[in-house]
Amino acid sequence: xxxxxxxxxxxxxxxxxxxxxASMAFATALLVFMLSFQLGSYATMKANALRLFEGFARIxxxxxxxxxxxxxxxxxxxxxxxAARKVPGVSAAAxxxxxxxxxxxxxxxxxxxxxxxxxxxxxxxxxxSATIRQGRYLKEGDDDAIVLGDALARDLGLKLGDxxxxxxxxxxxxxxADSLRLVGVFHTGLGDVDRQVAEMPLxxxxxxxxxxxxxxxxxxxxxSLGEVTRALPAVRAALGDKSLKVQDWGALxxxxxQAITLDFSTSMFWYASLVVxxxxxxxxxxxxxxxxxxREFGMLLALGMRAEKIAGMMWxxxxxxxxxxxxxxxxxxxxxxxxxxxxxIAIAGLEGLMAQWGLPGRIYPTLSxxxxxxxxxxxxxxxxxGGLIPYGRVRALKPVAxxxxx
Amino acid sequence: MPxxxxxxxxxxxxxxxxxxxxETVALNGVDLDIAPGDFxxxxxxxxxxxxxxxNLIGGLDTPSEGEVVVDGVRLGxxxxxxxxxxxxxxxxxxxxxxxxxxxxxAVENVEFIxxxxxxxxxxxxxxxxxxxxxxxxEGMEDRRPGFLSGGQQQRVAVARALVSRPSxxxxxxxxxxxxxxxxxxxxxxMARLNAEAGASFLISTHDARVIARSRRHIELTDGRVxxxxxxxxxxx
Ligand SMILES: Nc1ncnc2c1ncn2[C@@H]1O[C@H](COP(=O)(O)OP(=O)(O)O)[C@@H](O)[C@H]1O
Ligand SMILES: [Mg+2]
Numbered sequence: 001x002x003x004x005x006x007x008x009x010x011x012x013x014x015x016x017x018x019x020x021x022a023s024m025a026f027a028t029a030l031l032v033f034m035l036s037f038q039l040g041s042y043a044t045m046k047a048n049a050l051r052l053f054e055g056f057a058r059i060x061x062x063x064x065x066x067x068x069x070x071x072x073x074x075x076x077x078x079x080x081x082x083a084a085r086k087v088p089g090v091s092a093a094a095x096x097x098x099x100x101x102x103x104x105x106x107x108x109x110x111x112x113x114x115x116x117x118x119x120x121x122x123x124x125x126x127x128x129s130a131t132i133r134q135g136r137y138l139k140e141g142d143d144d145a146i147v148l149g150d151a152l153a154r155d156l157g158l159k160l161g162d163x164x165x166x167x168x169x170x171x172x173x174x175x176x177a178d179s180l181r182l183v184g185v186f187h188t189g190l191g192d193v194d195r196q197v198a199e200m201p202l203x204x205x206x207x208x209x210x211x212x213x214x215x216x217x218x219x220x221x222x223x224s225l226g227e228v229t230r231a232l233p234a235v236r237a238a239l240g241d242k243s244l245k246v247q248d249w250g251a252l253x254x255x256x257x258q259a260i261t262l263d264f265s266t267s268m269f270w271y272a273s274l275v276v277x278x279x280x281x282x283x284x285x286x287x288x289x290x291x292x293x294x295r296e297f298g299m300l301l302a303l304g305m306r307a308e309k310i311a312g313m314m315w316x317x318x319x320x321x322x323x324x325x326x327x328x329x330x331x332x333x334x335x336x337x338x339x340x341x342x343x344x345i346a347i348a349g350l351e352g353l354m355a356q357w358g359l360p361g362r363i364y365p366t367l368s369x370x371x372x373x374x375x376x377x378x379x380x381x382x383x384x385x386g387g388l389i390p391y392g393r394v395r396a397l398k399p400v401a402x403x404x405x406x
Numbered sequence: 407m408p409x410x411x412x413x414x415x416x417x418x419x420x421x422x423x424x425x426x427x428x429e430t431v432a433l434n435g436v437d438l439d440i441a442p443g444d445f446x447x448x449x450x451x452x453x454x455x456x457x458x459x460x461n462l463i464g465g466l467d468t469p470s471e472g473e474v475v476v477d478g479v480r481l482g483x484x485x486x487x488x489x490x491x492x493x494x495x496x497x498x499x500x501x502x503x504x505x506x507x508x509x510x511x512a513v514e515n516v517e518f519i520x521x522x523x524x525x526x527x528x529x530x531x532x533x534x535x536x537x538x539x540x541x542x543x544e545g546m547e548d549r550r551p552g553f554l555s556g557g558q559q560q561r562v563a564v565a566r567a568l569v570s571r572p573s574x575x576x577x578x579x580x581x582x583x584x585x586x587x588x589x590x591x592x593x594x595x596m597a598r599l600n601a602e603a604g605a606s607f608l609i610s611t612h613d614a615r616v617i618a619r620s621r622r623h624i625e626l627t628d629g630r631v632x633x634x635x636x637x638x639x640x641x642x
Contacts, residue, residue: 001514001517001518001521005507005509005510008509008510009509011509012508012509295504296504296507296508299501299504299505299507300507301466301490302464302466302493302499302501303493303494303499303518303519303522303566304490304491304492304493304494304495304497304519304522305490305494305522306487306490306491307486307490309522398467399461399466399467400461400466400467403466403501403504
């Protein structure tokens with residue numbers, strides 16, 4: 001009957017109750033949507049940025065992240081790739097070799113990051129091959145082929161079919177020199193990549209740079225970033241060569257990770273403010289209703305209802321209010337999120353963070369347990385906590401004073 | 407009757423209120439016994455201390471001096487919760503107004519007490535329905551207080567006060583808001599229930615017709631008992 005009583009008390013002031021529920025629902029819906037949007041855009045950002053080139057994770061020699069020297073090598077990349085592929089969640093493993101080189105065409109020369117990639121496996125860990133604008137991507141059987149970013153090709157004044165000279169430092173400290181033919185030009189939209197990256201077949205790279213079948217890294221791919229990230233401990237355990245390191249996306253793109261962390265902590269501040277405001281609205285409703293009913297509480301005390309019980313009834317009223325508001329908010333916010341999850345939200349002229357990390361024009365919010373529940377739970381929890389104030393007040397009521405209250 | 411232990415016993419009761427620098431002496435040394443089955447009225451001018459006395463007997467407030475014993479229990483020795491529980495089990499209250507819980511129906515208002523006492527639902531409903539029938543409200547069980555007249559509301563309050571079978575019913579000017587016909591009916595009802603149920607009644611009132619129906623009459627003036635018809639019959 002306490003619950004029934006609390007429920008009926010709630011509807012003594014219908015408009016006020018509806019207003020409280022509505023404001024809570026609104027704030028909750030906003031939280032659900034914003035959080036879904038934010039987490040969704042992070043996921044898109046991460047996936048797009050990583051998929052393009054870095055990959056979701058990679059195996060590398062110790063110290064390679066800090067000093068990516070061509071001489072830091074994985075002696076048997078095929079063994080590492082095979083071990084990683086066996087771990088559930090990892091569906092692709094592609095060895096790569098990488099060196100900073102000078103590319104030259106006649107008088108013109110530019111520095112570039114040249115990667116030796118396996119044309120068969122590379123497209124499964126990197127979407128760079130899909131950004132080819134002219135010509136084609138590397139294919140199996142290619143030997144002296146190279147693909148360049150469009151800005152780099154333009155800077156060097158190269159056309160498809162032209163030869164380009166590669167000059168670098170080989171793994172055995174000797175000079176690495178080669179002459180390759182431009183077969184394709186890509187455009188990723190990321191300035192640095194288009195201006196600095198070049199790819200050639202891994203086998204030829206290994207010859208040119210005296211690597212004898214070794215590689216610098218093994219890039220891992222899979223269905224989703226989360227899946228691959230979760231598989232990493234198992235990959236680590238599966239590797240025969242214990243000197244190798246397995247790096248997750250945060251280590252590969254520390255800048256992106258920092259940007260996301262910063263962006264998220266800024267918005268946490270706003271979310272927290274919203275939660276506090278809503279908690280105050282509900283609390284205010286409750287305190288008003290407690291004041292109005294002081295005389296009635298006095299009567300209940302006189303009849304023999306313990307003060308804790310009366311306070312508990314009030315607390316229950318507030319909890320009902322909070323749960324209704326949060327429930328409605330989850331429903332509305334969740335529905336809106338699901339709709340946009342299907343349709344995407346066009347982001348016009350968005351500079352900075354998103355453009356920098358290669359986001360497409362649309363963002364897809366993702367509804368997850370975290371985005372749907374953490375906001376509402378925070379609201380319900382802070383309301384329940386704030387409710388201890390009126391709880392304490394009611395508990396301290398004395399029957400005569402309460403009955404004499406106006 | 408004189409040999410029976412009193413249901414309520416007040417000794418040397420004093421109650422002072424302090425409002426800022428002003429001290430009001432609401433009760434100034436009250437000695438009073440209420441015997442089992444008494445049907446007593448408490449009269450006196452406004453401000454003479456009637457409400458204060460009922461509140462002290464009912465354990466709603468604590469005396470500045472003196473002692474109240476209800477059914478053998480010294481109220482001064484009880485903590486807050488024990489006092490609340492004593493009110494629940496031993497005392498029935500009828501106030502002048504704001505007696506009922508507005509969101510509960512008549513029968514739920516009566517049941518409420520039994521629920522606080524932990525009575526099982528089926529028994530609760532049966533006893534509450536019977537109590538409403540006793541006060542002549544059969545058929546109105548499901549009405550909320552807002553849909554009952556003032557007299558009917560007070561009857562619900564009487565039913566509720568008696569449903570828990572208390573030792574004493576304390577009624578503070580229960581007829582003050584009723585017209586004289588309805589007031590007379592309410593008093594008749596209480597007198598009948600007193601005779602049938604055996605619970606003692608202490609009713610504060612201004613109403614001469616109410617006083618006329620009582621079997622014992624107590625006068626309070628300036629916080630002292632100035633006349634008691636029982637004392638006249640049985641000198642202490
Ligand atoms: N809570 C209180 N605070 C201050 N004065 C009070 C309080 N309750 C009663 N009084 C005073 O005590 C006196 C007796 O009051 P009360 O018992 O209500 O008398 P009655 O019920 O006979 O009208 C009055 O002077 C009243 O103003
Ligand atoms: Mg009074």
